[in-house]
Each structure stands twice: as C-alpha cells, then as structure tokens.
Amino acid sequence: xxxxxxxxxxxxxxxxxxxxxxxxxxxxxxxxxxxxxxxxxxxxxxxxxxxxxxxxxxxxxxxxxxxxxxxxxxxxxxxxxxxxxxxxxxxxxxxxxxxxxxxx
Numbered sequence: 001x002x003x004x005x006x007x008x009x010x011x012x013x014x015x016x017x018x019x020x021x022x023x024x025x026x027x028x029x030x031x032x033x034x035x036x037x038x039x040x041x042x043x044x045x046x047x048x049x050x051x052x053x054x055x056x057x058x059x060x061x062x063x064x065x066x067x068x069x070x071x072x073x074x075x076x077x078x079x080x081x082x083x084x085x086x087x088x089x090x091x092x093x094x095x096x097x098x099x100x101x102x103x104x
Contacts, residue, residue, distance in 0.1 A: 013037075017034035022059070028047045031054075046085035047088065066093060
C-alpha cells in the first residue's frame with residue numbers, strides 16, 4: 001500500500017511516526033508526541049473553555065520544546081515543561097535534543 005506524502009504543513013512525524021500520550025494532570029488537556037526518524041513533534045491541546053497552566057511530563061533526555069508556529073522555546077526540566085494555554089488553544093512543538101545542531 002502506498003501513501004501520499006504529508007502536506008507541507010503537517011510534520012511527517014504525525015503521518016508516519018509512532019505516537020504516545022503524555023501525562024498532563026488535567027483531563028481537559030490532551031498532549032501527545034510522535035517520533036519518526038530521530039525527530040519528535042509534541043502537540044498540546046486545551047479542550048476546556050478556561051485558561052490553564054499545565055506541566056507536561058514524559059520527555060526525558062530532551063533539552064527544550066520549540067514552538068513550530070511562534071518564536072518560543074520552553075526548556076525542559078527532568079523531562080517536563082510548564083505551558084500556558086488559552087481556552088481551546090492548541091500548540092505544536094518540535095523537540096530539541098542534546099548534541100550538535102544545524103545552523104538556523
């Protein structure tokens with residue numbers, strides 16, 4: 001079976017990667033990550049009509065979350081990051097791993 005490549009706006013990790021849920025401690029906040037070809041995308045969605053600050057866990061060994069649509073980075077401490085989300089807001093991040101980086 002052949003599949004079409006993902007659109008340029010959808011990271012290939014979400015199309016072809018292995019995914020897992022992340023613990024947010026809030027039933028109204030859905031967070032998951034998808035891994036593919038040594039690259040990881042994290043999505044966080046606030047499904048409530050209220051603002052919230054959530055601490056997501058489960059990303060050990062990583063350095064920081066880099067927002068895919070905003071100029072923001074969120075450092076990880078012991079595999080967790082604290083994120084502020086507006087009502088019904090969703091955010092997409094890529095993970096920056098330790099080690100050498102390509103120039104930006």
